[in-house]
Amino acid sequence: MNTxxxxxxxxxxxxxxxxxxxxxEKRKKVLLLQK
Incomplete structure (x- = not known):
């Protein structure tokens, strides 16, 4: 898992x-999904 x-x-x-x-863009989508 760590690797x-x-x-x-x-x-x-x-x-x-x-x-x-x-x-x-990917980071923005991830942040939006986390909300």
């Missing part, structure tokens, strides 16, 4: 570096 989350955050970091606008 999965570690891998996921690494992937998110790579995506945010390559596609910052995509990542921001």
């Amino acid at each position: 999965y989350w570690l891998h996921k955050s690494t992937l998110d970091t790579e995506i945010s570096t390559l596609y910052p606008s995509y990542f921001l």
Whole structure:
């Protein structure tokens, strides 16, 4: 489980570096879903 989350955050970091606008949109959607 820990390695999965570690891998996921690494992937998110790579995506945010390559596609910052995509990542921001994804982040916004996640925040909206959490409300």
